[in-house]
Amino acid sequence: MKKTIRFTLNGQTAEMEVNENESLLWSIRTHLNLTGTKFGCGIGLCGSCVVIVDDSPVRSCMVNADYVENSRVLTIEGLSNNGTLHPIQQAFVDHDALQCGFCTPGMIMNAYALLLENQEPGREDIINGMEDNLCRCGAHNRIIAAIQEAGSVMKGDI
Amino acid sequence: MKDTTDIVNEVTLPPAGIDRRDFLKRLGAGVTVAVALSDFKSLGAMTFQQRELPTDWNAFLRVAEDGTVYCYTGKIEMGQGIITSLAQMMAEELDVAVDRVKMVMGDTVLCPYDAGTWGSLTTRFFGPPLRAAAAEARAIFLEMASEWLGVPVNLLKVEDGVVFDERNPYEKVSYAELTEGKQIVRSLREKPTLKKPAEFKVIGKSMLRTDAYEKVTGKAKYAGDIRLPGMMYAAILRPPVHGAKLLTADTAPAEEITGVELVRDGDFIAVLHSFPETAMNAVDKIKAEWDIPEPQFDDKTIFDHLVKAGTDERITQEEGDRDRGRDVSHEIIETEFRDCYIAHAPIETHTATAVMEGDTMVIWGSTQTPFGSQNQVAQVLGMPLEKVHIKEVFIGGGFGGKASSPQVVEAARIAKLSGKPVQLIWSREEEFFYDTFHSAAVIKVTSGVDEQGKFTLYDSDIYFAGGRSSELFYKIPNHRVRVISGRDAHAFATGPWRAPGAHTNVFARECQIDIMAHRAGMDPLEFRLYNTDNNRVIRTIKAVAEKFGWTSQGSPEGKGWGMAVGYDSGTYVAMMGEVEVDENTGRVQVLRVVTAQDMGLVINPQGAILQVEGCVNMGMGYAFSEEIFFNGGDILVKNFDRYSITNFSMIPPKLETVLLDLPDEPSQGGGEPGIVTVGAMIGNAIFDACGARLLRLPMTPERVLEAIRSG
Numbered sequence: 099m100k101k102t103i104r105f106t107l108n109g110q111t112a113e114m115e116v117n118e119n120e121s122l123l124w125s126i127r128t129h130l131n132l133t134g135t136k137f138g139c140g141i142g143l144c145g146s147c148v149v150i151v152d153d154s155p156v157r158s159c160m161v162n163a164d165y166v167e168n169s170r171v172l173t174i175e176g177l178s179n180n181g182t183l184h185p186i187q188q189a190f191v192d193h194d195a196l197q198c199g200f201c202t203p204g205m206i207m208n209a210y211a212l213l214l215e216n217q218e219p220g221r222e223d224i225i226n227g228m229e230d231n232l233c234r235c236g237a238h239n240r241i242i243a244a245i246q247e248a249g250s251v252m253k254g255d256i
Numbered sequence: 257m258k259d260t261t262d263i264v265n266e267v268t269l270p271p272a273g274i275d276r277r278d279f280l281k282r283l284g285a286g287v288t289v290a291v292a293l294s295d296f297k298s299l300g301a302m303t304f305q306q307r308e309l310p311t312d313w314n315a316f317l318r319v320a321e322d323g324t325v326y327c328y329t330g331k332i333e334m335g336q337g338i339i340t341s342l343a344q345m346m347a348e349e350l351d352v353a354v355d356r357v358k359m360v361m362g363d364t365v366l367c368p369y370d371a372g373t374w375g376s377l378t379t380r381f382f383g384p385p386l387r388a389a390a391a392e393a394r395a396i397f398l399e400m401a402s403e404w405l406g407v408p409v410n411l412l413k414v415e416d417g418v419v420f421d422e423r424n425p426y427e428k429v430s431y432a433e434l435t436e437g438k439q440i441v442r443s444l445r446e447k448p449t450l451k452k453p454a455e456f457k458v459i460g461k462s463m464l465r466t467d468a469y470e471k472v473t474g475k476a477k478y479a480g481d482i483r484l485p486g487m488m489y490a491a492i493l494r495p496p497v498h499g500a501k502l503l504t505a506d507t508a509p510a511e512e513i514t515g516v517e518l519v520r521d522g523d524f525i526a527v528l529h530s531f532p533e534t535a536m537n538a539v540d541k542i543k544a545e546w547d548i549p550e551p552q553f554d555d556k557t558i559f560d561h562l563v564k565a566g567t568d569e570r571i572t573q574e575e576g577d578r579d580r581g582r583d584v585s586h587e588i589i590e591t592e593f594r595d596c597y598i599a600h601a602p603i604e605t606h607t608a609t610a611v612m613e614g615d616t617m618v619i620w621g622s623t624q625t626p627f628g629s630q631n632q633v634a635q636v637l638g639m640p641l642e643k644v645h646i647k648e649v650f651i652g653g654g655f656g657g658k659a660s661s662p663q664v665v666e667a668a669r670i671a672k673l674s675g676k677p678v679q680l681i682w683s684r685e686e687e688f689f690y691d692t693f694h695s696a697a698v699i700k701v702t703s704g705v706d707e708q709g710k711f712t713l714y715d716s717d718i719y720f721a722g723g724r725s726s727e728l729f730y731k732i733p734n735h736r737v738r739v740i741s742g743r744d745a746h747a748f749a750t751g752p753w754r755a756p757g758a759h760t761n762v763f764a765r766e767c768q769i770d771i772m773a774h775r776a777g778m779d780p781l782e783f784r785l786y787n788t789d790n791n792r793v794i795r796t797i798k799a800v801a802e803k804f805g806w807t808s809q810g811s812p813e814g815k816g817w818g819m820a821v822g823y824d825s826g827t828y829v830a831m832m833g834e835v836e837v838d839e840n841t842g843r844v845q846v847l848r849v850v851t852a853q854d855m856g857l858v859i860n861p862q863g864a865i866l867q868v869e870g871c872v873n874m875g876m877g878y879a880f881s882e883e884i885f886f887n888g889g890d891i892l893v894k895n896f897d898r899y900s901i902t903n904f905s906m907i908p909p910k911l912e913t914v915l916l917d918l919p920d921e922p923s924q925g926g927g928e929p930g931i932v933t934v935g936a937m938i939g940n941a942i943f944d945a946c947g948a949r950l951l952r953l954p955m956t957p958e959r960v961l962e963a964i965r966s967g
């Protein structure tokens with residue numbers, strides 16, 4: 099059964115025609131052609147598909163597309179503002195907090211949700227919050243540093 | 257304006273074969289520095305070997321009319337950072353700002369042939385010819401500028417692509433102006449002189465990754481991010497276990513799904529749909545019967561099996577007399593080390609997008625070998641090589657796993673069979689199933705020391721880890737190393753995993769040395785220094801010890817210190833670390849790791865440090881938790897729930913890296929050495945912390961507990 103769902107996507111109203119049981123991940127990548135959100139495992143174990151729905155991190159491979167009906171969805175493409183990087187993105191750049199970059203969108207989106215909650219996360223808070231986001235290249239220590247710095251920027255400390 | 261057509265007349269034509277006009281058309285206007293592969297023999301560019309075709313000549317760089325310097329390499333970017341370091345080399349020798357350089361990577365039409373991105377070879381072997389091409393281009397520009405300005409070359413200087421008269425800087429012309437509207441091809445002549453370290457402005461300076469902006473914004477294109485009109489997503493019918501043969505397949509239930517298309521070529525059955533998940537679900541609906549072979553061994557019995565399957569012996573190092581070595585030994589220690597199969601597990605699964613454009617098969621594929629893939633596709637589809645075009649994409653992690661990229665051939669086959677643009681994304685289960693695993697291995701070592709703590713004997717049989725990093729850089733008068741392998745030892749594919757076999761070999765040697773040091777009553781650091789006269793080893797060990805603060809008093813109460821030394825890809829690496837062992841749970845936390853590398857001239861120190869950190873962090877996985885469970889050809893690991901790669905809580909809170917300052921020595925490899933010592937260093941630190949000796953990777957909490965009990 100096809101169905102049209104309406105939601106806010108990266109600050110703009112959007113609609114998408116989806117079939118029953120289509121996951122949010124593949125809908126975003128296929129129907130919306132937003133390919134920044136990545137597929138890594140398909141069953142909620144890697145975090146590369148994280149998007150923000152109404153300020154909460156959601157593993158988009160784990161929910162159906164209609165989960166976002168009438169919600170606000172933020173993907174990696176919507177994070178920067180007219181070419182100005184969001185402080186988290188900027189901190190990832192400044193700390194070289196990536197290598198192959200495939201985990202990066204999911205890392206950044208998950209960190210975004212973490213920092214919405216707490217802009218002064220300690221190392222332990224970040225580890226707890228990011229534990230299920232996998233990075234095979236081993237950029238973890240730099241990701242932690244980037245998140246801490248981004249938090250201070252967002253708080254206005256820097 | 258001065259005419260530079262005379263330069264065109266000097267063009268050295270390619271040796272044979274290629275249509276020059278066609279080639280220039282592909283590249284566009286500007287000054288192109290082309291090279292014939294034969295020129296590279298003298299530069300020792302081993303990455304170019306393996307292919308001697310008449311069409312083998314290529315461009316390394318082109319300066320476009322807007323001043324952009326396109327730098328062409330057959331290498332790919334998979335996180336290792338050569339997109340930055342190669343641009344640095346180009347910028348250095350050409351005298352332009354780094355941000356003018358645009359890397360074009362892994363495109364089989366535009367880029368020079370390359371055997372593959374692996375083995376930490378890029379900086380060592382692609383670097384020198386690249387720098388030579390850039391130096392040559394600079395010389396060509398100087399000649400052109402000299403004609404343009406009427407100033408002799410020896411009075412000209414260059415700054416960021418602007419050539420000027422050193423007596424009068426207003427007399428100037430830019431590379432871009434010189435190239436305007438022209439297509440100029442010059443071929444690399446004699447070996448040009450490269451800049452000396454004292455002249456470096458860009459090489460040796462730390463730079464942030466140049467691909468970071470694209471990657472943090474989601475703009476970076478990987479093979480699965482290509483979108484083509486009318487593109488279909490493919491899913492392939494897979495056997496349940498390796499070695500299974502298809503008996504029957506009822507595809508009707510899949511074909512009933514709206515929008516599904518089926519392609520079949522013998523046992524190769526694929527389902528296509530415009531929505532990826534539908535294709536994946538549809539292929540599961542196919543009712544297939546398989547002839548499944550009986551499992552012969554599993555993850556527990558594999559070690560006995562490997563020792564039996566080891567039929568081919570190769571002695572790689574031998575000296576002295578082992579019997580005599582035994583006689584003069586005060587202590588003789590025999591140990592058997594074991595390692596298991598592990599997966600590459602890049603976060604991007606093998607992916608490819610393929611489309612027939614006219615008579616050419618165009619493919620974007622996650623592969624470490626674009627030219628190898630091109631060749632395979634041409635062979636399987638029976639197409640001429642030049643009608644297969646592999647295009648540039650970012651690779652979402654490789655680690656050796658994408659040196660094998662059958663998905664490229666699969667996608668091309670489906671695209672040809674269906675006549676449609678096709679994208680194939682392996683599921684995580686397929687990724688684990690078809691991985692070319694790091695091999696399980698057994699290493700037997702017998703070694704001896706005399707009463708003074710001098711090495712007397714080292715006798716090692718390496719089953720299925722290969723010989724990499726097994727070099728004995730210790731002074732051992734009586735030694736032999738045998739590398740033992742055999743056919744049909746594995747129930748599935750094995751292949752190169754970041755420094756193939758090296759961490760197994762280093763685990764065995766460096767833990768054995770730790771055992772001996774303790775038996776000899778010596779500090780492991782002192783023992784190593786006492787038993788080697790290899791200068792590079794000594795200076796690397798000293799560098800790491802100094803940074804770490806290693807003292808013979810040893811680790812503080814409740815902690816353990818360990819060290820290991822390795823040699824890989826031309827680089828010496830020495831690593832020290834501190835761990836804490838929870839003796840109730842067997843859980844080990846690494847608190848700090850210091851790595852020193854003797855790797856010659858470092859192009860981008862920041863990039864090299866990133867690689868070391870990546871190696872250490874990734875290495876935590878093989879050290880503590882990664883293991884492929886299997887029963888015969890049945891891979892029991894399907895996803896990350898049964899295969900734990902390093903996560904945030906596993907990484908050492910403190911990572912420090914020392915790169916020895918050796919700008920006058922040739923560059924050595926940087927992508928792999930740092931991973932080879934991680935397991936051994938941790939094993940030795942665990943012993944120091946609690947007296948438990950781990951002889952088997954990974955060092956899981958259960959194995960640590962067991963070793964504590966039996967220790």
Ligand code: FES
Nearest residue numbers: 138139140145159
């Ligand atoms: S793809 Fe969604 S968590 Fe891995």
Ligand code: FES
Nearest residue numbers: 197198233234235
């Ligand atoms: S940067 Fe490659 S997986 Fe994280």
